[in-house]
Amino acid sequence: MREVVIAGVGIHKFGRFEGKSFEQIGQEAVRMALKDANNTYFKDVQIAFCGHMHGGTGAGHRTLAGIGLTGIPIVNVETACASGATALQQASQGIAAGLYDVALAFGVEKMPRGFMRMTSFPQWQVLSGLAVNPVGFALRATRHMAEYGTTEEQLAKVSVKNHKNAVLNPYAMYQKALTMEEILNSPMVCYPLRLLMFCAPCEGAAVAILCGRDMASKYTSKPVTVAAVYTSVAQYGTSESNAGAGDIGHSTKIQNTEVTTVLANQAYEISGVGPEDLDLVELQDTDSFSEIRFYEELGLCQPGEGGRLIDEGRTEVGGDIPVSVSGGLLSKGEPTGASALGQVVEVTWQLRGEAGPRQVSGAKVGLCHVTGAGGNAAVTILKR
């Protein structure tokens, strides 16, 4: 199959933008990506995939109507928090198979405000008060604490690290460092998770223009290869599954093979990259425990050792495997349709050596990871 590379990337800052439409947010990011791809014309794009969750019908069509409607297929895709990765995957696959030369994958979102109640929880979870995301995250965290001795301080350290990283990222919703004290004294949401250990649903957009390796020189002097992009739903269910953020585990151990591990192993195999080769990782830190959990599920450490990884500073910038260098979702916020592609934008910049003050020196290989409602997950490996 043909090698697929990133011809250009674009992003709209994540945050809250009153008075700015879904379409405007998406268009700014698409225009930035076209400019980044050597000022290419939109008419070069042969197919477009729009990842979104709350954009309504025709979300991608409405957005691209402001760029130019050039008679191409526009496909809106939705896989909850993995929607942007699904857009990337479908676009990548079409190029790999030789069906297209240039494809646009974009994600855009304006998350609803206020209390979020997902539609994918079964009735028994609604009735028992479990049908809000923090409860599932908290149950997983307490189980991990009980099994492995993970501490509230370790959870707080993840948040300290990511917020510190975000100070250097102008596209993050919150560019503000937080202290251990601030985090550990913030309001308890659901034990052991406190307010400053959660990401905020928000608005934003992110874009990757893909092309075949054989034509990359037309668009970029620094092609980044899409070495792997796998998406899937967790086995054994959506909300009943023991995998996926917002879901309640029902297995006797939480270390059954999680969808993240399944996808990571597929991605490592196809790309010939192991976790030890990664120069940076962007993962689904919806809450600070999730980051610790995904260290383990992605194979960055052994099961149960996630707390130690943060304690030892190994996932800091300057550590051996920097995680959430962008600030992660904890600082950037999570516009669901866009967040996966936001990671791709960050890692692309890092692999090109264009990440400015937050550059990971000499980065050659990066991994992006999302999970979400419905058991959806995706793992992407990018290489330069």
Place this chain on the structure above:
Amino acid sequence: MREVVIAGVGIHKFGRFEGKSFEQIGQEAVRMALKDANNTYFKDVQIAFCGHMHGGTGAGHRTLAGIGLTGIPIVNVETACASGATALQQASQGIAAGLYDVALAFGVEKMPRGFMRMTSFPQWQVLSGLAVNPVGFALRATRHMAEYGTTEEQLAKVSVKNHKNAVLNPYAMYQKALTMEEILNSPMVCYPLRLLMFCAPCEGAAVAILCGRDMASKYTSKPVTVAAVYTSVAQYGTSESNAGAGDIGHSTKIQNTEVTTVLANQAYEISGVGPEDLDLVELQDTDSFSEIRFYEELGLCQPGEGGRLIDEGRTEVGGDIPVSVSGGLLSKGEPTGASALGQVVEVTWQLRGEAGPRQVSGAKVGLCHVTGAGGNAAVTILKR
């Protein structure tokens, strides 16, 4: 590229089903398709695409949760009235490229009740009262009448034909023959289109299980080949375009190259089939003028001759090119996510010789066509 065939099809009757959930409607159709594919297990399916427009987040996930969540990618896709065709297209493409052996394409919908106002109309159309679908259909019809002498009687004849066909289709919403008088005396919605010249938004589901030709014998003794499936958005815009149901033409002639014609020509070319080779056609008869329009755009006759085609009875069952043998959307109703795959189910049965009392004798090649909001369209050619 590998040849793709239909391993099994399923459908849930189109209509209104109080007290039956979106998920139940979808599940019944998926189970029927699995049974049809030689009682295959759902675990054989390697990827699933769910076309829907109003199902909410995780529509496909929630539906398949009642069948078995086997750790596969489930991708929700939306392209308005072409959503089901997009599911078919993405599923077909993955098999053609060798990425999957067995893929599920399904469409399911419970259309909202009451007055429908699409989100994709530009503000000037809303302010001028054009932003409801019948207005666009009617403007096209009056233009055609002025240019070619198409008559109200010809419009009524389309509705007579399709409702007559539907009497033999137990999956249609309305199984009731209508007379010319009933139609021409029904309330005027928007001149020249009357109530009984429109399809009804409704509920339903339809499914195609696809596989590679090389493994078809495991699933079916009557494989039907997906000879072409093309989807696209109209050039020059969504609601501003001169293509797509519900859109307002702005060109000086309505016979510029419409998206339907572009896609049909692509499909004819790749499949080696011309309009003269088609044994039956299912098309987007949202209203009875649309059927006449699409006769022309699909190349079944010359521009302006659509009215004559219906007058001469050539599109009746028994004519040289039967159209809407199923009863069409006029009789079946239109559950947007499902309607494209509903056509595929009908044509598959016809090509297998399993269409019972409405069988088109000796049918070997059929075409399915949808268009809709946002300028979305799709053309599929099936062969036995």
